[in-house]
Amino acid sequence: MxxxxxxxxxxxxxxxxxxxxxxxxxxxxxxxxxxxxxxxxxxxxxxxxxxxxxxxxxxxxxxxxxxxxxxxxxxxxxxxxxxxxEQDLWEVAKRVAHERRRREIQPLLNNLKEIAKIDGKKDSPEAEAFADRVKEIQRFVGKLDSAVETVIKAEENWFFGRILKIMK
Amino acid sequence: MxxxxxxxxxxxxxxxxxxxxxxxxxxxxxxxxxxxxxxxxxxxxxxxxxxxxxxxxxxxxxxxxxxxxxxxxxxxxxxxxxxxxEQDLWEVAKRVAHERRRREIQPLLNNLKEIAKIDGKKDSPEAEAFADRVKEIQRFVGKLDSAVETVIKAEENWFFGRILKIMK
DNA sequence: TCAAACTTTCAATACTTATTGAAAGTTTTA
DNA sequence: TAAAACTTTCAATAAGTATTGAAAGTTTGA
CATH class of the missing domain: 1.10.10.10 (Winged helix-like DNA-binding domain superfamily/Winged helix DNA-binding domain)
Known part of the structure; x- marks a missing residue:
C-alpha cells in the first residue's frame, strides 16, 4: 500500500x-x-x-x-x-469521555431521577414496579458513570493510577 | 408524574x-x-x-x-x-460491549494493521511518520480493547472480580 | 477609513437511514 | 391438504441529517 x-x-x-x-x-x-x-x-x-x-x-x-x-x-x-x-491519544479518549458524560449521561441521570418520582403508592402495583425498575436503572447508570469518571481521573488516584501505568 | x-x-x-x-x-x-x-x-x-x-x-x-x-x-x-x-443490567452492558467489540473494534484493528503496512522506507519520510503514527494508534486502540475485555470478563478474574463486587 | 482577507451563517438541497404496508413465506391445526 | 395464524421481506416512501455555497459578518493592514 x-x-x-x-x-x-x-x-x-x-x-x-x-x-x-x-x-x-x-x-x-x-x-x-x-x-x-x-x-x-x-x-x-x-x-x-x-x-x-x-x-x-x-x-x-x-x-x-x-x-x-x-x-x-x-x-x-x-x-x-x-x-x-491533540496528539496524545489517552488525552483524546479522556476528553471524548468527559464531553459525552457532560452532554449525555448527566442529563440522562437527571431525567431518570424525574421519571422515578412517579408516586407508586397512589397508583397501581404495576406503577410501583415501574418506579422500582427505573430507580434500579438509575442506580446502574450512576455506577457506570462513576466508574468512567474514576478511569478518567485515574492519574489522580493512587490505586487506579498504578493499574493505568501497568496497562499503558 | x-x-x-x-x-x-x-x-x-x-x-x-x-x-x-x-x-x-x-x-x-x-x-x-x-x-x-x-x-x-x-x-x-x-x-x-x-x-x-x-x-x-x-x-x-x-x-x-x-x-x-x-x-x-x-x-x-x-x-x-x-x-x-434480559433484565440484568450488568448482563445488558456486557453484551452490548461484546457485540460492539466484535462488530466494530476487531475489524477496526485489522484495518489499522493493514494500513500500517505501507512501506515507510521506500517512500518519503512523511510516509514513514504516517506509518509510525498508525502503529501508535493501533497499539492504543488495542489496549483500550483489552481493557474493555478485561472488564467484561471481570468475574473470571480474581483481581478485577473483587473490584467489581465492591462497585456493584 | 476602506477594501482585502478571512470566518461564519443558514436556506436550499442532497444524502442517508428508518419506516410502512402489502405480498410472499412459513408453520400449525384440524 | 387446506386454510388460518402468524412471521418475514422489501420496494416505495418518509423522516432525519449533513452539505453546499453564496451572502453577511468580522478583522486586519495600509
Whole structure:
C-alpha cells in the first residue's frame, strides 16, 4: 500500500468509526486528517484534502475545538487560522469521555431521577414496579458513570493510577 | 408524574440514548419497553404500545435477539411468539460491549494493521511518520480493547472480580 | 477609513437511514 | 391438504441529517 492510499483509507476508517458511535462522519474525518498531520492545517487545506465545502470544514473544525480535540493556532506572518489535533491519544479518549458524560449521561441521570418520582403508592402495583425498575436503572447508570469518571481521573488516584501505568 | 406518562418518557429517553450512541432509535425504544415490562410481549403489543408498523416491530425485535438482549418466548396455548428482555443490567452492558467489540473494534484493528503496512522506507519520510503514527494508534486502540475485555470478563478474574463486587 | 482577507451563517438541497404496508413465506391445526 | 395464524421481506416512501455555497459578518493592514 502506498502512502497516499493509506492516508485516504485511514481517514475513511476513522470516519466510519465516528458514524458507528454517533459522531458526524465528516467531523471524524477532519479529526483523522489532523491526527496524522505533522503540521497544523488551514481551513483551505482541510477543504482541499477532504474535498468538502468551506462551510462544512468551518463547522466541523469549530465543533472539534468545542470538544477540546483540536486547537486553533496562529502563525506569524499568516492572517488565517491553523488547526492542530491533540496528539496524545489517552488525552483524546479522556476528553471524548468527559464531553459525552457532560452532554449525555448527566442529563440522562437527571431525567431518570424525574421519571422515578412517579408516586407508586397512589397508583397501581404495576406503577410501583415501574418506579422500582427505573430507580434500579438509575442506580446502574450512576455506577457506570462513576466508574468512567474514576478511569478518567485515574492519574489522580493512587490505586487506579498504578493499574493505568501497568496497562499503558 | 403519572405512570403512563413516566413510561412514555422513559421509552423516549432510552430511544434518545440509543441515537446518541449509534443505535437505531426504535430498536432502543423496543428495548426500553421490554425492559420495563414484567410480562413478555407479542409483536402486536409492541406495535400497539409504540405505534409502529408490523415490519418495523419485527425487524427491531429480530435485531435485539441478534444482539442477545431479548429472548424469544413461547407460551403454551399461544401460537405467536413473545419477547422478553434480559433484565440484568450488568448482563445488558456486557453484551452490548461484546457485540460492539466484535462488530466494530476487531475489524477496526485489522484495518489499522493493514494500513500500517505501507512501506515507510521506500517512500518519503512523511510516509514513514504516517506509518509510525498508525502503529501508535493501533497499539492504543488495542489496549483500550483489552481493557474493555478485561472488564467484561471481570468475574473470571480474581483481581478485577473483587473490584467489581465492591462497585456493584 | 476602506477594501482585502478571512470566518461564519443558514436556506436550499442532497444524502442517508428508518419506516410502512402489502405480498410472499412459513408453520400449525384440524 | 387446506386454510388460518402468524412471521418475514422489501420496494416505495418518509423522516432525519449533513452539505453546499453564496451572502453577511468580522478583522486586519495600509
Amino acid at each position: 502506498q502512502f497516499k492510499e493509506g492516508k485516504e483509507q485511514f481517514i475513511q476508517l476513522w470516519g466510519t468509526l465516528g458514524s458507528d458511535w454517533g459522531i458526524n462522519r465528516t467531523m471524524a474525518q477532519v479529526h483523522a486528517l489532523l491526527l496524522i498531520s505533522r503540521e497544523s492545517l488551514s481551513t483551505e487545506q482541510v477543504m482541499e484534502e477532504l474535498g468538502i465545502s468551506r462551510g462544512n470544514a468551518n463547522m466541523n473544525l469549530r465543533e472539534l475545538i468545542d470538544w477540546n480535540l483540536v486547537y486553533r493556532e496562529l502563525k506569524k506572518g499568516e492572517r488565517k487560522e491553523f488547526f492542530r489535533a | 403519572q405512570f403512563k406518562e413516566g413510561k412514555e418518557q422513559f421509552i423516549q429517553l432510552w430511544g434518545t440514548l440509543g441515537s446518541d450512541w449509534g443505535i437505531n432509535r426504535t430498536m432502543a425504544q423496543v428495548h426500553a419497553l421490554l425492559l420495563i415490562s414484567r410480562e413478555s410481549l407479542s409483536t402486536e403489543q409492541v406495535m400497539e404500545e409504540l405505534g409502529i408498523s408490523r415490519g418495523n416491530a419485527n425487524m427491531n425485535l429480530r435485531e435485539l435477539i441478534d444482539w442477545n438482549l431479548v429472548y424469544r418466548e413461547l407460551k403454551k396455548g399461544e401460537r405467536k411468539e413473545f419477547f422478553r428482555a
